[in-house]
Amino acid sequence: xxxxxxxxxxxxxxxxxxxxxxxxxxxxxxxxxxxxxxxxxxxxxxxxxxxxxxxxxxxxxxxxxxxxxxxxxxxxxxxxxxxxxxxxxxxxxxxxxxxxxxxxxxxxxxxxxx
Amino acid sequence: xxxxxxxxxxxxxxxxxxxxxxxxxxxxxxxxxxxxxxxxxxxxxxxxxxxxxxxxxxxxxxxxxxxxxxxxxxxxxxxxxxxxxxxxxxxxxxxxxxxxxxxxxxxxxxxxxxxxx
Numbered sequence: 001x002x003x004x005x006x007x008x009x010x011x012x013x014x015x016x017x018x019x020x021x022x023x024x025x026x027x028x029x030x031x032x033x034x035x036x037x038x039x040x041x042x043x044x045x046x047x048x049x050x051x052x053x054x055x056x057x058x059x060x061x062x063x064x065x066x067x068x069x070x071x072x073x074x075x076x077x078x079x080x081x082x083x084x085x086x087x088x089x090x091x092x093x094x095x096x097x098x099x100x101x102x103x104x105x106x107x108x109x110x111x112x113x114x
Numbered sequence: 115x116x117x118x119x120x121x122x123x124x125x126x127x128x129x130x131x132x133x134x135x136x137x138x139x140x141x142x143x144x145x146x147x148x149x150x151x152x153x154x155x156x157x158x159x160x161x162x163x164x165x166x167x168x169x170x171x172x173x174x175x176x177x178x179x180x181x182x183x184x185x186x187x188x189x190x191x192x193x194x195x196x197x198x199x200x201x202x203x204x205x206x207x208x209x210x211x212x213x214x215x216x217x218x219x220x221x222x223x224x225x226x227x228x229x230x231x
Binding site for chain 1: 155156
């Protein structure tokens with residue numbers, strides 16, 4: 001029972017173009033969402049997050065959009081750079097009460113071609 | 115800060131042997147998490163601690179797995195006896211929560227790649 005789904009295992013984009021990574025969730029109790037980036041042989045690193053009270057959060061080249069009614073979020077990277085090539089994990093949290101668990105998707109491998 | 119430190123980085127062992135993975139969280143963080151990453155299941159939370167106390171161990175797969183946090187700067191994940199299906203990358207992460215401000219961001223260590231033959 002996967003509560004956070006990233007249906008595209010991989011994505012290939014040309015340098016300078018937009019990368020769009022998608023994530024769907026099923027648990028309506030999730031109210032905080034994060035994206036992590038992971039390079040080979042390293043741990044995931046936090047990239048950007050969004051609370052369910054917002055529908056957009058922007059940080060430089062990275063923007064996360066949240067559509068609560070569709071239980072869908074997406075990460076936009078503009079413009080994409082070869083250094084962005086990594087595995088991107090979507091994660092969600094039900095931060096009510098004292099629960100700080102993150103539930104992760106399986107990840108999407110982004111390849112940005114020069 | 116050195117970040118989350120995990121040791122060893124790689125471990126190869128034979129089925130039936132005991133395996134101990136170690137983690138030093140970032141100083142000042144009061145949450146510690148152990149994850150396992152496999153191709154089939156992705157990143158799974160095994161257990162997490164708050165102020166050295168285990169809060170949720172529902173992700174621990176079997177009694178062969180145990181985790182301890184004797185103090186704020188050290189945690190272990192032990193597998194005894196180990197089996198080939200335990201082969202995975204094990205990550206430790208730590209975080210702190212800013213009360214009234216927002217939510218946690220977890221900082222991950224580099225992981226321990228475990229291979230059980």
